[in-house]
Amino acid sequence: MPTNEKWDVYLKEYAAPQGRAPAFRTETMGCQMNERDSETIAGLLEEMGYVPAASRQEAAVIVVNTCSVREIADPRVFGILGQIKKVKEAHPALVTAVCGCMMQQQHVVDAVKSKYPWVDIIFGTHNIHMLPELLRNVVLEKHKATDVWDDGGEIVEGLPARRTFAFKAYINVMYGCDNYCSYCIVPYTRGRERSRATGEILREARALADSGAKEVMLLGQNVNSYRGAEDAQTAGFVDFPALLYRLAAVPGLERIRFMTSHPKDLSDRLIAAFRDCKKLCKVIHLPVQSGSSRTLARMNRRYTKEHYIALIEKLRDASPGIAVTTDIITGFPGETGADFEETLDLAEKIRFDSAFTFLYSARKGTPAAQFGDQVPEEEKHRRFNLLVERLNGITAEKNNAYLGRTERVLAEGRGKTGRDTLAGRTDSGKLVNFIGPLSLTGQMVDVRITGAKTFSLYGEIAARP
Numbered sequence: 001m002p003t004n005e006k007w008d009v010y011l012k013e014y015a016a017p018q019g020r021a022p023a024f025r026t027e028t029m030g031c032q033m034n035e036r037d038s039e040t041i042a043g044l045l046e047e048m049g050y051v052p053a054a055s056r057q058e059a060a061v062i063v064v065n066t067c068s069v070r071e072i073a074d075p076r077v078f079g080i081l082g083q084i085k086k087v088k089e090a091h092p093a094l095v096t097a098v099c100g101c102m103m104q105q106q107h108v109v110d111a112v113k114s115k116y117p118w119v120d121i122i123f124g125t126h127n128i129h130m131l132p133e134l135l136r137n138v139v140l141e142k143h144k145a146t147d148v149w150d151d152g153g154e155i156v157e158g159l160p161a162r163r164t165f166a167f168k169a170y171i172n173v174m175y176g177c178d179n180y181c182s183y184c185i186v187p188y189t190r191g192r193e194r195s196r197a198t199g200e201i202l203r204e205a206r207a208l209a210d211s212g213a214k215e216v217m218l219l220g221q222n223v224n225s226y227r228g229a230e231d232a233q234t235a236g237f238v239d240f241p242a243l244l245y246r247l248a249a250v251p252g253l254e255r256i257r258f259m260t261s262h263p264k265d266l267s268d269r270l271i272a273a274f275r276d277c278k279k280l281c282k283v284i285h286l287p288v289q290s291g292s293s294r295t296l297a298r299m300n301r302r303y304t305k306e307h308y309i310a311l312i313e314k315l316r317d318a319s320p321g322i323a324v325t326t327d328i329i330t331g332f333p334g335e336t337g338a339d340f341e342e343t344l345d346l347a348e349k350i351r352f353d354s355a356f357t358f359l360y361s362a363r364k365g366t367p368a369a370q371f372g373d374q375v376p377e378e379e380k381h382r383r384f385n386l387l388v389e390r391l392n393g394i395t396a397e398k399n400n401a402y403l404g405r406t407e408r409v410l411a412e413g414r415g416k417t418g419r420d421t422l423a424g425r426t427d428s429g430k431l432v433n434f435i436g437p438l439s440l441t442g443q444m445v446d447v448r449i450t451g452a453k454t455f456s457l458y459g460e461i462a463a464r465p
């Protein structure tokens with residue numbers, strides 16, 4: 001019997017007692033790249049005949065998409081696998097899959113295989129498109145499957161996606177990273193830099209806009225390295241600023257965001273786009289990592305504190321009021337008290353709108369993991385807490401400056417602050433809570449800002465769209 005027929009029989013047999021198709025569940029850790037990958041995973045599973053599951057207990061397949069960067073991820077993943085074991089004991093037909101950045105590390109794959117034998121499928125970041133085949137094998141042939149590719153090769157286009165939102169969407173513009181910051185695992189888990197063809201990106205953006213997307217977030221580890229072929233036939237290349245202008249011409253799209261741009265090669269043309277491209281949101285996530293040029297050199301970031309400050313000045317000249325957000329690591333090996341003071345000083349100078357702070361955590365296989373002078377845990381935490389306190393103070397002050405202003409907010413649905421509240425984001429990316437009907441979800445709403453806290457703004461509708 002051909003596989004497809006066998007598969008249809010499986011779907012029917014599975015569905016018979018419950019009256020509905022088998023259900024899938026994705027559980028996603030990590031960054032926007034992983035969130036976007038999980039949308040593809042969900043799209044592939046839907047194409048196979050699965051429907052979304054409301055709970056783990058209801059699921060016929062659970063896919064855990066892992067991250068290697070955030071320290072919290074490792075224990076969390078193993079905790080989740082432990083919980084899934086219990087679900088599987090109650091529902092032996094459950095298929096368990098683990099994927100994502102952690103699976104690109106051989107020692108993690110070995111650990112999963114030896115300590116979590118109830119995991120049926122292991123796949124990586126480069127072969128998501130193989131999931132249907134791996135899953136069919138497990139379900140029909142009762143084989144376990146491990147398939148992790150070392151590198152990405154050609155970008156696979158045309159995969160389905162189940163999008164989380166209709167009114168805003170992620171678009172990958174490039175994959176991988178060639179920067180090799182000395183602490184970072186991403187170049188090893190996501191492979192070499194590869195850009196998607198400009199035509200493919202535009203096609204995706206037009207389709208999203210046609211189905212109601214107003215805002216797109218372009219994803220890449222360093223979008224300044226974007227170098228897209230116009231299409232399969234032409235030899236010309238499109239760089240990132242040029243891509244932004246092409247996207248700005250897509251009818252229906254009102255907002256374009258991107259992340260992330262590396263300070264070492266943030267170009268003047270990209271800075272100018274914040275002035276010249278109306279649809280480009282006035283916010284930049286520009287991870288600084290440290291305020292000490294000495295630490296930056298040891299991180300292999302290839303810019304200095306002075307260079308970073310000069311970039312922010314240029315950005316603020318080009319686009320007054322542009323929001324600046326960042327990532328900062330505390331306790332990088334060899335970071336002295338004086339280095340840390342420089343980070344505090346930089347935070348004061350730049351006055352970030354918000355910042356993600358990370359405790360340095362050694363990643364196996366990265367150069368910094370071998371550095372001899374690791375900072376003691378307690379000191380790392382002390383610095384982290386001091387920095388967070390200072391950064392939060394600045395964020396609150398920045399938010400206070402919004403009081404009394406009227407901001408365009410893209411309403412994203414119910415907020416967390418009360419039954420009648422909607423939550424949405426300003427052009428600059430600030431979260432705003434305001435009272436309004438659910439029917440405004442996906443609409444641009446003018447909101448007058450009446451309150452400001454550290455992590456959000458409050459307001460009232462000034463005018464309906």
Ligand code: SAH
Pocket residue numbers: 069183184185186220221222260261262287289327328329358359360361362363
């Ligand atoms: N490509 C992006 C970063 C992706 S990783 C960029 O270069 O800006 C997201 C953030 O995780 C990094 O900016 C860094 O602050 C943090 N990070 C990465 N590896 C880390 C590690 N080993 N320990 C602590 N924080 C880390």
Ligand code: SF4
Pocket residue numbers: 177178179180181184185186187221222262
């Ligand atoms: Fe990691 Fe650096 Fe690449 Fe960002 S630029 S993903 S921090 S190696």
Ligand code: F3S
Pocket residue numbers: 029030031032033034066067068069070101185186189190
């Ligand atoms: Fe993202 Fe984590 Fe991988 S931050 S690229 S999911 S290691």
